Amino acid sequence: MTDPDDAAGSDDPSDASDPPDASADGTGETITAVFDVIAETAPDIRHGLPGRRLEDAGVNPSGERQAAADVYADDLLRDRIGEVAGVAEYASEERPDVIDVSGAESDAPGDHDATLSVGVDPLDGSSNLKPNNTMGTIVAVYDAPLPADGDHLVAGGYVLFGPVTTMVVAREGHVTEYLIEDDGTRNVVQDDVRLPDQPGVYGVGGRVPDWPDDVTDYVREVESDDSMKLRYGGSMIGDVNQVVTYGGVFAYPKLHSAPNGKLRLQFEGAPIAYVLECAGGKSTDGEQSLLDVPATDLHQRVPVYIGNAELIDRLESAVE
Ligand SMILES: O=P(O)(O)OC[C@H]1O[C@](O)(COP(=O)(O)O)[C@@H](O)[C@@H]1O
Ligand SMILES: [Mg+2]
Ligand SMILES: [Mg+2]
Structure with a gap:
C-alpha cells in the first residue's frame, strides 16, 4: 500500500468489481454473495453500536465477557449469511456450536445442496467499544464442515470500522480493499493489495x-x-x-x-x-x-x- 511516512493514501473509490466466478460449481457466486452481505450489514452493525457499547451480555464460549454489541452483530450476521444460497453452516466466536443454515439436517426449507461454511468474529476488538476505538468483523469461508483446516479456506476477509468503513477480501490469491458506503455498497479502493517490501x-x-x-x-x-x-x-x-x-x-x-x-x-x-x-x-x-x-x-x-x-x-x- 503506502510508505509509513506517507499516510495520505487516496480514498477515491472506483467502481466495485469482483473476480469472475472461476468455479464450475457456483461457489464463486456464493463467496461474492457472502461478501455482499457483509458489506450490506457493516453499516447496520456500525449504527447499532451506540446503544450497545456498555451493556454486558454474558460470557462467550471462550470464557470472555460479551458486550451486547457482540451478540447483536452475531445475530445479524447469522440471519443474513444464513439466507445466502450455497452456505451450509454458520459459526461464530459468540456461539458454542455450528448452525446448519442449509435446512438439510432438519429437512427445513433452505439450500440443501449448499457446501460452504462461514465462520465469523462478529466484532473483533469489542473491548474497544468503551474507549471508542477501532474494531472489525472477520470472515472466513471454508469449503468443508466446521471446524475445518486452513487448506479448506476459499476466501477470507475483514471489515475495519475506523474513521471510514473498509473491507478487505482475499480470494483466488488476490486481495482487494473496498470502501463501504453508508447504503452498504462497496467500491474498490485498491485492487491487488500487497504488503510493502519494507516493514514499518x-x-x-x-x-x-x-x-x-x-x-x-x-x-x-x-x-x-x-x-x-x-x-x-x-x-x-x-x-x-x-x-x-x-x-x-x-x-x-x-x-x-x-x-x-x-x-x-x-x-x-x-x-x-x-x-x-x-x-x-x-x-x-x-x-x-x-x-x-x-x-x-x-x-x-x-x-x-x-x-x-x-x-x-x-x-x-x-x-x-
Ligand atoms: O486486550 P488484549 O489482551 O491486548 O487483547 C487484544 C486482542 O484481543 C482481541 O480483542 C480478541 O478479539 P475479540 O474482541 O473478538 O474477542 C483482538 O482483537 C486483540 O488483538
Ligand atoms: Mg477477535
Ligand atoms: Mg469478537
Missing part, C-alpha cells in the same frame, strides 16, 4: 511480563531497527490493517499463562493468515503456517504471528 510497524499483544523469553528477545530485536514503529491498539483488525498498509509484524503470541495465546484459529488466526499470505506475507503459530495448523476444536486458540515474510521467518527461528 510492529504490534504484539499480551502483557509484556507474560511473554516467554524467546518472544521478548524477538520483539527487542525487531524494535531495535530504527525504521520500526510500535502500533498496538487492542483490536486485531485495526493492528493487522496497519501491517497490511505499512508492512511489519502483528502478533498475539504464546504467553506463560496461555501457551496457545488468545486468538481463535477458525475465526481470527486462519482467515487473517489467508489474507496476509494472499497479499505476499506469511503467517505462523511459531512452527508452521497458520493455514497448516490442524483444526481440532471450533473455539481452539492459537499463537498468531503474521506479517512480512522476512520477519516471520526470523520469528520461526527465534521461538521454540
Whole structure:
C-alpha cells in the first residue's frame, strides 16, 4: 500500500468489481454473495453500536465477557449469511456450536445442496467499544464442515470500522480493499493489495511480563531497527490493517499463562493468515503456517504471528 511516512493514501473509490466466478460449481457466486452481505450489514452493525457499547451480555464460549454489541452483530450476521444460497453452516466466536443454515439436517426449507461454511468474529476488538476505538468483523469461508483446516479456506476477509468503513477480501490469491458506503455498497479502493517490501510497524499483544523469553528477545530485536514503529491498539483488525498498509509484524503470541495465546484459529488466526499470505506475507503459530495448523476444536486458540515474510521467518527461528 503506502510508505509509513506517507499516510495520505487516496480514498477515491472506483467502481466495485469482483473476480469472475472461476468455479464450475457456483461457489464463486456464493463467496461474492457472502461478501455482499457483509458489506450490506457493516453499516447496520456500525449504527447499532451506540446503544450497545456498555451493556454486558454474558460470557462467550471462550470464557470472555460479551458486550451486547457482540451478540447483536452475531445475530445479524447469522440471519443474513444464513439466507445466502450455497452456505451450509454458520459459526461464530459468540456461539458454542455450528448452525446448519442449509435446512438439510432438519429437512427445513433452505439450500440443501449448499457446501460452504462461514465462520465469523462478529466484532473483533469489542473491548474497544468503551474507549471508542477501532474494531472489525472477520470472515472466513471454508469449503468443508466446521471446524475445518486452513487448506479448506476459499476466501477470507475483514471489515475495519475506523474513521471510514473498509473491507478487505482475499480470494483466488488476490486481495482487494473496498470502501463501504453508508447504503452498504462497496467500491474498490485498491485492487491487488500487497504488503510493502519494507516493514514499518510492529504490534504484539499480551502483557509484556507474560511473554516467554524467546518472544521478548524477538520483539527487542525487531524494535531495535530504527525504521520500526510500535502500533498496538487492542483490536486485531485495526493492528493487522496497519501491517497490511505499512508492512511489519502483528502478533498475539504464546504467553506463560496461555501457551496457545488468545486468538481463535477458525475465526481470527486462519482467515487473517489467508489474507496476509494472499497479499505476499506469511503467517505462523511459531512452527508452521497458520493455514497448516490442524483444526481440532471450533473455539481452539492459537499463537498468531503474521506479517512480512522476512520477519516471520526470523520469528520461526527465534521461538521454540
Ligand atoms: O486486550 P488484549 O489482551 O491486548 O487483547 C487484544 C486482542 O484481543 C482481541 O480483542 C480478541 O478479539 P475479540 O474482541 O473478538 O474477542 C483482538 O482483537 C486483540 O488483538
Ligand atoms: Mg477477535
Ligand atoms: Mg469478537
